[in-house]
Amino acid sequence: MSSITIEKSASKGINDLLRHLLSTGKVDAVLAMRMMPDTGAWDLALVTDVKNLKELKPLAPVMTVNASQVLSNLSLSGKKIAAVLKPCELRAFVERVKREQGSLENLFTISHTCGGVFPLDLVAEGKVDRLLPKYEKVVSAGEIPSNIRDTCKACEHFIPMNADIMVSAAGECKPGEGCMIYLNSDKAREALSECTGEHGSAVLDSTSLEKLATARAREREKLFSSIEKDCSGLDGLVNIFGKCVGCHGCSRVCPICYCTLCDFESINFDYNLPYFEEHLARKGALRLPPDTMLFHMGRLTHMSFSCVGCGMCSDVCPVGIPVAAVFSRTGESTASIFDYLPGRDVTEEIPVMIFKEEEFPELG
Amino acid sequence: MxxxxxxxxxxxxxxxxxxxxxxxxxxxxxxxxxxxxxxxxxxxxxxxxxxxxxxxxxxxxxxxxxxxxxxxxxxxxxxxxxxxxxxxxxxxxxxxxxxxxxxxxxxxxxxxxxxxxxxxxxxxxxxxxxxxxxxxxxxxxxxxxxxxxxxxxxxxxxxxxxxxxxxxxxxxxxxxxxxxxxxxxxxxxxxxxxxxxxxxxxxxxxxxxxxxxxxxxxxxxxxxxxxxxxxxxAFKKTESDIKGFSGMLNVFSNCIGCHNCQSACPICYCRLCYFGSEASRSNPEALMNQAIKRGGISLPPERIMFHTGRLAHMSLSCVSCGQCSDACPVSIPVADVFSFVAEQTQSTFEYKAGRNDGKPLPLRDFKKSELPGVHELVKDAEPGGASHE
Amino acid sequence: MNKEFKPRITSFLCKWCSYTGADLAGTSRLQYSTSIIPLQVMCSSRVDPVFLLKAYLSGSDGVLLGGCHPGDCHYETGNYHTRRRFALVKEVFESLGLESERLKLSWISASEGPKFARVANEYTEEIRKLGENPTRKSIFL
Structure with a gap:
């Protein structure tokens, strides 16, 4: 695999790379995380002017919105965009493309080995800058920072799948020792043929990431078994989701839930009075508004097999329900019955859109 | 009372x-x-x-x-x-x-x-x-x-x-x-x-x-x-905090565009909010042109538009319950702003949200002669200052 | 108590096969369980997973989904999709530790009146053993 080594830290190296792409006109715009210079708040920025590139922090462990959501629309603009995506954002975008919610055609997807992101409350409190040095140290040692999202700690897909350009930013990356950039596609090789740095050939040394992979697998096991314990059976389900306030924030920030009007917001779930009367007659009481469990279980059947475990849903939940942990755990099961892995391959079809004539012999 | x-x-x-x-x-x-x-x-x-x-x-x-x-x-x-x-x-x-x-x-x-x-x-x-x-x-x-x-x-x-x-x-x-x-x-x-x-x-x-x-x-x-x-x-503080466009930007700078404030709001009853609809979605070419013209844009787009739009759509009925602030995952004092603005918009129409006093919703009603200040603005804007009165 | 317990089984039956099969069971004067509450759908694939969930969460003791045998779908491939969706819902149930036995998929053709009666009776018995669906009394759903 072609590679470029830039004798700078990963975060500086990737900025050089973006500068090269934008200033040579290989792309018209760059999409990446940014710290707003005036307020210190974080956002996702689309930069078209080279002089604004310095505001970008492409490798920052911050996800204010799963970038795949905004990329859907942008990817149809006809302009070329270099999009710096976390591995789960890229996987989510691939899932969206399968659902005809965007196109990879005009994109340079740039991703990196990912150490995980900080929860939104830390970001909103303006703590990122202060926490960053320690984070970088821990991540470059191939360990798990204690203050990242739960589902990031448990994420086993921290090496990007199918990015045009991949930057090494966890595990083997040692600040100051050079930024390794791997070029996975012809268009990446073509666009970066004149980028400064040492051009060569290398493959990502995954042995240096084995320690992280082991640690993540352990965390995943821990998280999933705690969810299995807490969210088991009807009582468990009610225990976990009973305090849901029905704001549906989880579905709005979900990169897979792309429907403009979710079924559960629709008139299908408005009821006539007899419905309530029947429930009253039967059990003497019911919850208002109804259908809290239906919403979460419904979403599990509608999208869990495509869940990339980005953790946005947990972060926006006003009552701290571990939505992401439940969804990634069930998602792993629902995807596995179809031998499916969300975001692995854009040509792999969504399991509910296809079938085999001979399968699931135990059913029916 | x-x-x-x-x-x-x-x-x-x-x-x-x-x-x-x-x-x-x-x-x-x-x-x-x-x-x-x-x-x-x-x-x-x-x-x-x-x-x-x-x-x-x-x-x-x-x-x-x-x-x-x-x-x-x-x-x-x-x-x-x-x-x-x-x-x-x-x-x-x-x-x-x-x-x-x-x-x-x-x-x-x-x-x-x-x-x-x-x-x-x-x-x-x-x-x-x-x-x-x-x-x-x-x-x-x-x-x-x-x-x-x-x-x-x-x-x-x-x-x-x-x-x-x-x-x-x-x-x-x-x-x-x-x-x-x-x-x-x-x-x-x-x-x-x-x-x-x-x-x-x-x-x-x-x-x-x-x-x-x-x-x-x-x-x-x-x-x-x-x-x-x-x-x-509190109103004095909010007034100075949100003063001018930069004030609004500052207060809402952490907004991630999740619309939790809207979905927790009792007044925002639309099952499909305009600001979540296809109609409000920017055309991709236009969005890109905007980015090119300005050197860059913040995403998701139109977050301030969302909040000001919601103020225009529902502040007349805002009861200042504070649910919006409770639902905000990045602790923006949404309710402070909405209560303050609601007080202004409701008093403009001498309306009090939540009263059962027979007064119609202000935007469902009009008087032939009212809001003289606004009328002046309209008159100034019209060529020749033509008046319908 | 279980003796008096009469299960309610919400049954989504495809118009072309299973519903006709149920009709045939009736016209052939075959006795089958009155626990079955039949609902006709144009195709088993018209049943969104959410229908099954709603029936379950609304207190149905069992939820039966009946369609044409694989390969026999009136719309050619509808029931293949049904099978995938059903497998999906089952898996969601299992991952959440819910009683997936309360969901059943069965292929019953228009000519299989006896099969319909048998499935109806056997499933009713199975559900009777399982007991009442706890969702029936839960108020926080």
Whole structure:
């Protein structure tokens, strides 16, 4: 695999790379995380002017919105965009493309080995800058920072799948020792043929990431078994989701839930009075508004097999329900019955859109 | 403040204020005065409450008439029950004043049918912020107990509650009043003819409220003064915080565009908000052109537009319940801004959200001669200053 | 108590096969369980997973989904999709530790009146053993 080594830290190296792409006109715009210079708040920025590139922090462990959501629309603009995506954002975008919610055609997807992101409350409190040095140290040692999202700690897909350009930013990356950039596609090789740095050939040394992979697998096991314990059976389900306030924030920030009007917001779930009367007659009481469990279980059947475990849903939940942990755990099961892995391959079809004539012999 | 309609009933408070309310409501259910109640019940995990429609009086023991927190704005519960048709199920809902007020606004907006609803409310000391409660229900309950006893929201209450001036005696059918009198008793005050008839029908033998009513009124007045003062201070701060476009940008700089504020808002009833619709989605070429023209753009796009748009769409009916702030995952003081702006927009039309005073929604109404300031602006904008008057 | 317990089984039956099969069972005077509450759908694939969930959460003791045998779908491939969706819902149930036995998929053709009666009776018995669906009494759903 072609590679470029830039004798700078990963975060500086990737900025050089973006500068090269934008200033040579290989792309018209760059999409990446940014710290707003005036307020210190974080956002996702689309930069078209080279002089604004310095505001970008492409490798920052911050996800204010799963970038795949905004990329859907942008990817149809006809302009070329270099999009710096976390591995789960890229996987989510691939899932969206399968659902005809965007196109990879005009994109340079740039991703990196990912150490995980900080929860939104830390970001909103303006703590990122202060926490960053320690984070970088821990991540470059191939360990798990204690203050990242739960589902990031448990994420086993921290090496990007199918990015045009991949930057090494966890595990083997040692600040100051050079930024390794791997070029996975012809268009990446073509666009970066004149980028400064040492051009060569290398493959990502995954042995240096084995320690992280082991640690993540352990965390995943821990998280999933705690969810299995807490969210088991009807009582468990009610225990976990009973305090849901029905704001549906989880579905709005979900990169897979792309429907403009979710079924559960629709008139299908408005009821006539007899419905309530029947429930009253039967059990003497019911919850208002109804259908809290239906919403979460419904979403599990509608999208869990495509869940990339980005953790946005947990972060926006006003009552701290571990939505992401439940969804990634069930998602792993629902995807596995179809031998499916969300975001692995854009040509792999969504399991509910296809079938085999001979399968699931135990059913029916 | 609303005038009382009919004669209040006095309930004994020897066992605190919750027990007599439960007994009173149980009696209403048993006597058939109402068919069902809407009450908060603690959820099984014990760290929040849910609205429960119940007709089993046995369940009242588990109901919490005055919960420490407001997870779902009660008006949303009223809407889910009555939006489709009125039927003939008479339901009494015991809710915070801001929830009843939001219910009244929703009824004007055609989303709640109050024909068979008995709206009951109480002297609200405020609520604990939702996240605080979920994180530590025990100490939140302790803070709430203190608020409840003094009738004053302290440091631990939601910011919206600390500055709330509609904490008692809002338009409702029945009001449970206990501020300043809870040692001696509790008043059930009818606020409508329907409420008065219900009370009469129940035929409760009690002393008249002649003695307690003035005591209660004066306590409410005195708390109102304090909260009004707190509100004035808060409004001044918000006014300076959001001044100018840079002020708005600053206050909302952390916004991630999740629209939780809108979906928690009792007034925003649209099932598909304009700001989540295809119609509001920027055309990709236009978005890119905008980025090229400016050197870059912040994403998701139009987050400030969303908030100002929502102010334009719903601030006339905003009841300042503070749900928007509670639902915000990045702790933006949404409710501070919305309450402040709502005060301005509502006073422009001499409208008060949540009143059941027969006044139509301001934007459903007009007078041929009104808003002279606006008219001047229009006149200036027209070539030749033509006037239609 | 279980003796008096009469399960309610919400049954989504495809118009072309299973519903006709149920009709045939009736016209052939075969006795089958009155626990079956039949609902006709144009194709088993018209049944969104959410229908099954709603039936389950609304207190149905069992939920039966009946379609044409694989390969026989009136719309050619509808039931293949049904099978995938059903497998999906089952998996969601299993991952959440819910009683997935309360969901059943069965292929019953228009000519299989006896099979319909047998499936109806056997499933009713299975559900009777399982007991009442706890969602029937739960108020926080």
């Amino acid at each position: 609303t005038e009382t309609t009919g004669i209040p009933v006095v309930l004994k408070t020897d066992n605190g204020v919750e027990t007599p309310v439960r007994e009173f409501l149980g009696q209403m259910l048993d006597s058939g005065a109402v068919d069902a109640l809407i009450m908060p019940l603690k959820v099984p995990s014990g760290d929040s409450f849910a609205w429960i429609l119940l007709n089993d009086a046995g369940m009242l023991d588990d109901a919490v008439p005055f919960p420490a927190v407001m997870p779902v704005q009660g008006a949303r519960a009223l809407r889910s029950l009555t939006r489709k048709e009125k039927g003939d199920l008479t339901v009494l809902a015991l809710m915070r004043p801001c929830e009843i007020r939001a219910g009244i606004e929703l009824s004007k907006l055609g989303q709640v049918n109050t024909d068979n609803l008995i709206l009951a409310t109480y002297d609200c000391p405020g609520a604990i912020p939702l996240q605080d409660y979920v994180n530590d229900p025990e100490s939140s309950e302790a803070s709430f107990k203190e608020m409840f006893t003094t009738g004053e929201p302290g440091e631990n209450a939601k910011p919206a509650c600390r500055t709330c001036v509609n904490f008692s005696a809002v338009d409702s059918d029945l009001h449970f009043g206990f501020l300043g009198i809870s040692d001696e008793g509790m008043l059930v005050i009818p606020g409508s003819t329907r409420g008065a008839e219900l009370l009469q029908k129940m035929d409760i033998q009690s002393e008249t409220g002649d003695k307690l009513l003035p005591l209660w009124k004066s306590e409410v007045e005195s708390i109102l003064k304090k909260r009004t003062a707190a509100r004035d201070i």
